[in-house]
Amino acid sequence: MGGVSVRDVPRILSIAGTDPTGGAGIQADLKSIAANGGYGMAVVTALVAQNTHGVRSVHTPPAAFLREQLDAVSDDVVLDAVKIGMLGSAGVARTVGAWLADVRPPAVVLDPVMVASSGDRLLSRDAEDALRGLLHGVDLVTPNLPELAALLGEEPARGWEQALDQGRRLAGAYDTAVLVKGGHLAGAAAPDALVMPDGGGFTVCEFSSVRVETKNTHGTGCSLSSAVATLFARTGSWVAALGAAKAWLQEALETADLLEVGTGHGPVNHFAGLWRRGLAPLPVSSGTGVPPAGDRTAELWSRTAGVRKEIAALDFVRGLGDGTLDSAVFGRYLAQDAIYLRGYARALARASELAPTLQEQLFWAESARGALEAELELHRNWLHANAGHGGVPGPRDVPADPAEGLAPGPVTRGYLDHLLGTNRHRDDRLEYARLVGAVLPCFWVYADAGAELAAGNHASHPYREWLDTYADPAFAAATVRAVGILEGVLAGNENQRRAAEEAFAQSVQWEHDFFAAG
Ligand SMILES: Nc1ncnc2c1ncn2[C@@H]1O[C@H](COP(=O)(O)OP(=O)(O)OP(=O)(O)O)[C@@H](O)[C@H]1O
Numbered sequence: 001m002g003g004v005s006v007r008d009v010p011r012i013l014s015i016a017g018t019d020p021t022g023g024a025g026i027q028a029d030l031k032s033i034a035a036n037g038g039y040g041m042a043v044v045t046a047l048v049a050q051n052t053h054g055v056r057s058v059h060t061p062p063a064a065f066l067r068e069q070l071d072a073v074s075d076d077v078v079l080d081a082v083k084i085g086m087l088g089s090a091g092v093a094r095t096v097g098a099w100l101a102d103v104r105p106p107a108v109v110l111d112p113v114m115v116a117s118s119g120d121r122l123l124s125r126d127a128e129d130a131l132r133g134l135l136h137g138v139d140l141v142t143p144n145l146p147e148l149a150a151l152l153g154e155e156p157a158r159g160w161e162q163a164l165d166q167g168r169r170l171a172g173a174y175d176t177a178v179l180v181k182g183g184h185l186a187g188a189a190a191p192d193a194l195v196m197p198d199g200g201g202f203t204v205c206e207f208s209s210v211r212v213e214t215k216n217t218h219g220t221g222c223s224l225s226s227a228v229a230t231l232f233a234r235t236g237s238w239v240a241a242l243g244a245a246k247a248w249l250q251e252a253l254e255t256a257d258l259l260e261v262g263t264g265h266g267p268v269n270h271f272a273g274l275w276r277r278g279l280a281p282l283p284v285s286s287g288t289g290v291p292p293a294g295d296r297t298a299e300l301w302s303r304t305a306g307v308r309k310e311i312a313a314l315d316f317v318r319g320l321g322d323g324t325l326d327s328a329v330f331g332r333y334l335a336q337d338a339i340y341l342r343g344y345a346r347a348l349a350r351a352s353e354l355a356p357t358l359q360e361q362l363f364w365a366e367s368a369r370g371a372l373e374a375e376l377e378l379h380r381n382w383l384h385a386n387a388g389h390g391g392v393p394g395p396r397d398v399p400a401d402p403a404e405g406l407a408p409g410p411v412t413r414g415y416l417d418h419l420l421g422t423n424r425h426r427d428d429r430l431e432y433a434r435l436v437g438a439v440l441p442c443f444w445v446y447a448d449a450g451a452e453l454a455a456g457n458h459a460s461h462p463y464r465e466w467l468d469t470y471a472d473p474a475f476a477a478a479t480v481r482a483v484g485i486l487e488g489v490l491a492g493n494e495n496q497r498r499a500a501e502e503a504f505a506q507s508v509q510w511e512h513d514f515f516a517a518g
């Protein structure tokens with residue numbers, strides 16, 4: 001253990017075994033390190049043939065080769081923290097111990113992996129003493145309840161108080177901080193506690209989270225310990241690191257079911273938070289529009305080329321792009337758009353209600369929320385900044401709901417009637433197909449027009465914020481998803497395909513009319 005070093009993007013080494021399904025072990029560590037803002041490196045202790053159901057076999061390369069891997073890293077790279085996971089055998093534990101003594105990394109987190117959640121042993125019994133031998137030299141140990149008990153040579157704690165007591169005794173015996181993890185306890189909470197020796201006594205910090213109802217918890221221990229190592233190297237505080245890591249893990253657990261990896265205990269969703277906030281790279285570069293997802297959407301998209309060309313040629317759209325559009329005209333357009341978005345969000349919520357899969361249900365629900373929150377926010381800001389000026393009607397105090405007190409124009413009403421269903425189908429699958437077709441142009445035509453308009457955007461453009469939203473990578477990412485869902489719907493039966501295609505074509509026309517009314 002050397003001195004603490006804090007870095008924006010710390011260099012974190014994981015020393016652990018493998019999980020070819022990517023949920024636990026070194027693969028999970030690398031994802032967790034990246035998701036928490038670190039640069040991840042990996043030295044493999046053991047190759048494990050395992051999946052979400054359990055461990056099939058373990059191959060341990062010679063200890064001398066492990067040392068070569070460790071030296072290859074530390075001879076070259078300055079390490080900000082090390083996370084140690086599965087060691088497997090006494091020889092491996094001793095080799096890692098010798099390397100630690102030579103290199104003395106500034107922070108070491110040891111996850112004392114003994115038994116996988118499937119019940120398979122990942123540490124030979126005769127290696128437990130060698131593992132204990134490492135405890136004196138590390139900064140934080142993160143045992144689950146059975147591991148905590150095994151390290152002390154006792155029976156697993158049956159309650160949280162007993163677990164905390166064991167944690168204090170382990171921390172005292174080895175003069176190291178212990179993270180006591182309550183993931184294995186029954187109950188509505190998933191409590192954890194950081195037990196830190198402080199010159200004779202202990203400081204105990206508890207972090208409790210709501211237990212997530214999911215069977216997909218494979219690798220939570222691996223992921224948490226590498227997140228903590230990374231966040232410690234970014235903050236220099238175990239308490240801050242734990243708090244942030246728990247919040248991150250919670251989001252990863254809450255969305256774990258969406259991954260659908262394996263049929264046993266699947267992995268957590270390491271990047272869920274980043275993806276949700278739109279930070280995943282896109283299959284398209286922003287500014288080029290969103291491509292079709294397959295043959296069916298390609299065909300449908302090409303059929304609307306004529307109307308899209310007309311949209312691009314509209315005075316309103318050209319004026320929006322080059323900034324010459326009259327602000328009073330834009331203000332009136334925004335007012336109608338605010339009314340439209342309220343109804344559009346209802347159509348998206350209805351699509352969520354009818355969605356056949358969890359992912360689609362969530363996607364439409366989030367899109368509905370996005371339409372209400374992000375877009376109305378933009379409306380409010382613009383109306384607030386411009387109301388009473390340049391002929392823009394309305395008071396300077398824009399109500400929380402920018403659509404309040406406004407009457408829909410004929411085009412807005414017509415488009416919303418189309419979306420919300422004067423021609424609803426009784427059959428849910430058919431109605432879903434119609435809705436997906438109907439809501440898509442507001443994603444796709446906008447992302448397409450947005451990409452084109454954004455080309456002329458600049459810092460002092462009067463509609464800069466507006467153009468930014470529609471050329472936003474997160475909006476393009478959502479559009480990619482939506483187009484993918486449409487492709488799936490078009491692959492349904494003849495009736496579903498026709499309903500989606502007709503609704504799509506009508507909505508493209510409504511998009512045209514909406515801009516034209518502006
Ligand atoms: N269902 C859950 N909901 C919320 N948090 C959970 C849940 N299961 C585990 N956790 C949290 O995940 C972390 C790991 O806890 P756990 O006690 O399961 O460790 P572990 O057994 O080492 O993990 P692993 O599943 O990798 O073996 C802890 O922070 C714990 O509170």
Ligand SMILES: Cc1ncc(COP(=O)(O)O)c(N)n1
Nearest residue numbers: 017018024025116117218219
């Ligand atoms: C290589 C490796 N390291 C650790 C675990 C523990 O994770 P879990 O208890 O979730 O199976 C594992 N299964 N594989």
